[in-house]
Amino acid sequence: MIVVAALYQFVRFPNYQDVQAPLIEFCKSHDVKGTLLLADEGINGTIAGSRAGIDAVVTHLKEIGPFDNLEYKESKAETMPFMRLKIKVKKEIVTFGAPAADPMAMVGTYVKPEDWNALISRPDVVTIDTRNDYEVMVGAFRGAVNPKTRSFKQFAEYTQEKLMEYKEKPVAMYCTGGIRCERSTAYLKALGFKEVYHLKGGILKYLEEVPQEESLWEGECFVFDQRVAVKHGLEMGSYDMCFGCRMPITEADKTSEHFLEGVHCHHCYNAHNTEHYERVKERQKQVKLAKGRGEMHLGDVSETRPARSQD
Numbered sequence: 001m002i003v004v005a006a007l008y009q010f011v012r013f014p015n016y017q018d019v020q021a022p023l024i025e026f027c028k029s030h031d032v033k034g035t036l037l038l039a040d041e042g043i044n045g046t047i048a049g050s051r052a053g054i055d056a057v058v059t060h061l062k063e064i065g066p067f068d069n070l071e072y073k074e075s076k077a078e079t080m081p082f083m084r085l086k087i088k089v090k091k092e093i094v095t096f097g098a099p100a101a102d103p104m105a106m107v108g109t110y111v112k113p114e115d116w117n118a119l120i121s122r123p124d125v126v127t128i129d130t131r132n133d134y135e136v137m138v139g140a141f142r143g144a145v146n147p148k149t150r151s152f153k154q155f156a157e158y159t160q161e162k163l164m165e166y167k168e169k170p171v172a173m174y175c176t177g178g179i180r181c182e183r184s185t186a187y188l189k190a191l192g193f194k195e196v197y198h199l200k201g202g203i204l205k206y207l208e209e210v211p212q213e214e215s216l217w218e219g220e221c222f223v224f225d226q227r228v229a230v231k232h233g234l235e236m237g238s239y240d241m242c243f244g245c246r247m248p249i250t251e252a253d254k255t256s257e258h259f260l261e262g263v264h265c266h267h268c269y270n271a272h273n274t275e276h277y278e279r280v281k282e283r284q285k286q287v288k289l290a291k292g293r294g295e296m297h298l299g300d301v302s303e304t305r306p307a308r309s310q311d
Helices: 016-029 051-064 113-120 152-166 179-190 202-209 274-292
Strands: 002-010 033-039 042-049 071-077 085-089 109-111 126-129 139-141 170-174 195-199 217-219
Touching: 002 051, 002 179, 016 033, 016 051, 016 085, 042 051, 071 202, 109 113, 113 170, 113 195, 113 202, 126 139, 152 179, 170 179, 170 202, 179 195, 195 202, 202 217
Parallel strands: 033 085, 109 195, 126 170, 170 195
Antiparallel strands: 002 042, 002 071, 033 042, 139 217
16 A cells, blocks of 8 residues: 655745755655655645655655644555656745745634534635636535636736635635645735635545535545545545546546547547647557557556646
8 A cells, every 4th residue: 555645834944955866865765756846935745655665754854854844644545646756946835926925924724624614604704716627627615616727826816806805704715735725825814815714734634534424525636646536535536637638537528539548538639730649649559559568658648647736
């Protein structure tokens, strides 16, 4: 069984560039894969490995950085959900681009998963999903507003155009693991919103702790690895991912006349020219031939498809 650990912390981390190379070697030595982002403002990422490997890396992080208050969540996977290790240095650990959105200066009021239902059931509360449109279509909290963004970098513009009318109302915000709400609630507070709430630990913590029979969550939760989505109890969900556009797709979507395995789905079947599709079809043909020989082809969709970024 593989342990999947999602973690982040906003904290001043001035030597972040110095630890990149040794941290890569440490993770490799413990066979841990996934992605970690390092910046002056902290750390963010998801990694996977054995129980011993994850424990070693988390302990090591606390030794090399000021990470004594990590927001940390675990789930399980039957197989390794990442094909490689990436540790990157960035300007921000989750891209937003508005200087006022500083979680180390101020954030919204944290709400525990067990108290979330009562909050968002109040008639005076506006519930905002801070995630992107392709995530929302997989699942969302009942009655939540979908900003219909393509990337988190659009959320500041969305706030200025659509959310200012709620400035005097209680606003409850949520995201996958909590980090985007750290940024977005800080932004709303800086703009003068009076009451801003934030689901602590995000959807993943809610699905882990709140019994399904009490849940106000509808659907599954998109995650940023090859599991694609998870359900209550953080069990693996039912979605797959299109190699062509990286959109989540269902088994029903695969019955569409516009779905071609490893090539395109109904979202992207006309997004490229004929030459592109012929090239991808040939790659998919070679993948199948390699599988027939018991080998792994470098272009295997199931092995090499890229994970999306939380941006």
